[in-house]
Amino acid sequence: MLSVHLILFLVFGAVAVAGAVNLLVQTHPINSALSLIAVMAALAGEYLLLGAEFVAAVQVIVYAGAIMVLFVFVIMLLNAGVEEHTKGSRVAILLGVPGMLAGTLLVAWVDLKYSGTQPVPVGALPGAPRTIGLLLFHEFLLPFEITSILILIAIMGAVVLASKPTAAGGPAKKVHD
């Protein structure tokens, strides 16, 4: 039955799949990055359909608004050009595309055939920030603290790895032509 829910799901899903395929097809990394941002925005729409409002907002703020900005910065800074096809990539395309296609079709067929048709209604599980916060700070407190330490380590690692090598040798050497 063609409900608005199904139409919205298909629209967001089509945008997500189109973005994912565009990421594969485009040669310049900046186009791939913008396609990935479109995928993330479509997924935020899907999360809203499932009622996960806080997760959708965090997806836009953190993933599309911060992590992808970082990717776009690096692409701009390193001035990454159009990528060329090598022998390895041709083999990978020849074997990988049919293989992945077959695998995905198999998984999709098994999934659609053997899982029930019990629908997930719109806004099935309202994920209000208050309830997620309570869960995060009561039952999931230990993973929360561990991820905070993880972020601290990531900050330190990123600062050290991306810093320019010092004049007295430093961690990196220029390649000789």
Next chain:
Amino acid sequence: MPIWVYIVASIIKSALVLFVLLTAVAYTVWLERKVVGHMQNRWGPTRVGPFGLLQPAADGIKFLFKEDLTPPHVYKPLYIAAPLIAVVFALTSIAVIPFGNSITLFGYAFPLQITDVNIGLLIILGVTSVGVYGVALAGWSSNNKYSLLGGLRASAQMVSYEIALGLSLVGVLILSGSFSLREIVNAQAGHFWGFIPRWNIFVQPVAFFCYLMAAYAETNRIPFDLPEAETELVAGYHTEYSAMKFAMFFMAEYANMITVACLATLIFLGGWHGPIFGPPILQALLPVFWFCVKIFAFLFLYIWVRGTLPRFRYDQLMAFGWKFLLPLAIANLIATAIAVVW
């Protein structure tokens, strides 16, 4: 109310709010030119219409008729998309901002807000985060080292100060208990000791200071407007833009200013609460009037600071954001949390 009434009302509200917002953007430019002019002991625009009030119209006509030149060396798709991204996301935030209580027409109560989402504040933060792309992509697609540097500096500045902006709002969220903007304003009703209104600026002054500084940096205004510094970067990320596309960046900047002013009014200055008196029609419109007065006051503060302060250097700017404002916002958050628990 029936669904068709809701849809028609939403369309009318969106059109009206968009029209008012675009006019407000144009007249904010006029206001800035007049106020900065008077601060610098000169008249602002005076020739076009009384008090120069038709100056924005003249500017609009000028932008429409200017030659829209696309340089040959730019990366065309992103060059054209970047100002669109900037202006679309600058105008989107207005959708969740409430201007007052409900108006009752034809038996239905219409809330003065295009849509009341219970994560309204998060949506505004999300839209601000995505608005950074307009600036970054404009800088890169112009294929010009000044634009690239300006664009990267501007986006790095915006991303850094977004964190301080968000954290300064969390103190207010603890006090009001909801992300919905209407709930936050309703939590500011009433008075302390009978005459001081229960506005969050009196309860969270440190948060207001952090928010103000972060807002100046987010909208790339003086004292944080290094990305547009004419003497250093030609014109920063919008060097290669002319006519309508430049006008879109301009509109996006002022629309961002208005959004930030609206948000400050709702969160810190009590929204539409103010003295209500008179006949019912006046009582329905007075909240909107108080809202506009508070936004005007905030914009006047913005323009006043623009006319007064010099600009920061880039490393001073980043150091201020990361080493002073962020710890201050976190300290405010901890202090608020402790105060609430006690």
Next chain:
Amino acid sequence: MVPLSYYLVLSGILFACGVLGFLIKRNIITIFMSIELMLNGVNLSFVAFAAHWHALAGQVFVFFVMVVAAAEAAVGLAIIISVYRTRETLNIDQVNLLKL
């Protein structure tokens, strides 16, 4: 009404595109973006199952996946910058010697 399997199929398609990108692409940054695409596909799966079983823990786990993705993106991009500085190429087929 949308059955759960539709969400899972969408998640599977996104994950497959991520794996395909990881195998086909030769630019390090694009490979990294394919990893992010895989993580996004998995996030959709988590949220769909959380809605199906009415277990909010699924949404909390998405939160953790995003945090880990952010940390990994930061460190990974720093490594990419470092690789670019020393080898002056972003083509992964040319990053094949341990010592330059």
